[in-house]
Amino acid sequence: MNASEPSDVAVHERRRLLSLAYRMTGTLADAEDIVQETYIRWYRLDDRERNAIRVPAAWLTHVASRIALDLIGSAHARREQSSGQWLPEPVPAGLFAEGTPADPLEHAVRDDEVNTALLLVLESMTPLERVAFVLHDVFAVPFAEVAEIIGRSAPAARQLATAARRRVRAGRTRVVEPGEHEDVVRAFQVAAREGDITALLRTLAPEVEARADGGDVVRVAPNVVRGSDRVARYLLGVLQKQPDIRFEELRTADGLAYGMLAGDTLVGITAFHVEDARITDVWIVMDPRKLTAWMPLEAD
Structure with a gap:
């Protein structure tokens, strides 16, 4: 050697x-x-x-x-x-993949191996x-x-x-087509931005759950919010308290997600799990220590 x-x-x-x-x-x-x-x-x-x-x-x-x-x-x-x-920390889509698959669904299947739902199961072990x-x-x-x-x-x-x-x-849940996931998540975002609770409820499964992680650094809801009505009202309440927050599309291992920005600073990432054309899970990460993979890189 x-x-x-x-x-x-x-x-x-x-x-x-x-x-x-x-x-x-x-x-x-x-x-x-x-x-x-x-x-x-x-x-x-x-x-x-x-x-x-x-x-x-x-x-x-x-x-x-x-x-x-x-x-x-x-x-x-x-x-x-x-x-x-x-x-778990949200990561960019394909972060660990070797090569780039031509088929978007194949990419989604690869990312399914590191998605939030699976990592939460691993955390329970x-x-x-x-x-x-x-x-x-x-x-x-x-x-x-x-x-x-x-x-x-x-x-x-x-x-x-x-x-x-x-x-x-x-x-384990099925991997949905990327297009299906994106359509539902974008409809959710439009309804949330417009404050339309009726439209928002149409995007949420009845048993939807929302979790937020502030890492004992950012104040967030300490408990799981369950049920479409409670989740919808909780999310709209968060947006009303932070009207200056803007949203930017991100591609995570969970599919299309949204970065939450205060000015030019990324303060959170909201990701989703979709099944049967409804959102079943909303994951909000606001712990700044879990956002570093998304920070702009300084020029060498």
């Missing part, structure tokens, strides 16, 4: 490691921390130690997963102490279930290797992944 290879391997694997870590934690900040710590441990190896690693990608995955396992447990403890709802599921079902890591990573036997790792898979299947 020549002197340039360690750096080349690390750079080549970064997107995959970040994708893995994001699925395990639900935030890009935690995912970046995991990848950075993985790199630190890689670069601390001397040439002899690196040469002894037959498959660097597998080594990097192992280390990143171990770091994630420790972080998930501490993150759960922090979230239990915080007030209000927790939502134990750390061991989550790591076992992500490693095996998403990244096709054999159970023997999963077992070594999580410190359990291969049969136990299989059982953990199976339990996690049942939760995912129970919460």
Whole structure:
């Protein structure tokens, strides 16, 4: 292995490691921390130690997963102490995808693997279930290797992944055509902007739920708002209190969403889940620490 290879391997694997870590934690900040710590441990190896690693990608995955396992447990403890709802960080559509699919529906299916609904299911799992599921079902890591990573036997790792898979299947919803999602979300936005509660109710499923995450930084509704009438009135009330907020279309892993801007500052992102031509979930993220992926990049 020549002197340039360690750096080349690390750079080549970064997107995959970040994708893995994001699925395990639900935030890009935690995912970046995991990848950075993985790199630190890689670069601390001397040439002899690196040469002894037959498959660097597998080594990097192992280390990143171990770091994630420790972080998930501490993150759960922090979230239990915080007030209000927790939502995963909204990410740009196709952020982790390799290449660009020609079919919009294929792109939507790829993004479905990191959408908010799935990440909320993952959040409900134990750390061991989550790591076992992500490693095996998403990244096709054999159970023997999963077992070594999580410190359990291969049969136990299989059982953990199976339990996690049942939760995912129970919460799985169909991927709608991007056009269907966009039509409903745009109709919602028009009705909300015009303050037309009748039109707004037509876009909402009767059992719709709205969640807001301010991260103990921004004041938002602390509890889930349920039911079309309550959700409609809650959203219209929010808009009436912030009449200067303007909305900009964004493409997230959940499909068409809206960035909420105060002047030129992004203060929130509202994303949606659509089924049967109605919105079933509204997710409002206003924690500024979860908006960094959408901030304009400064020129180099």
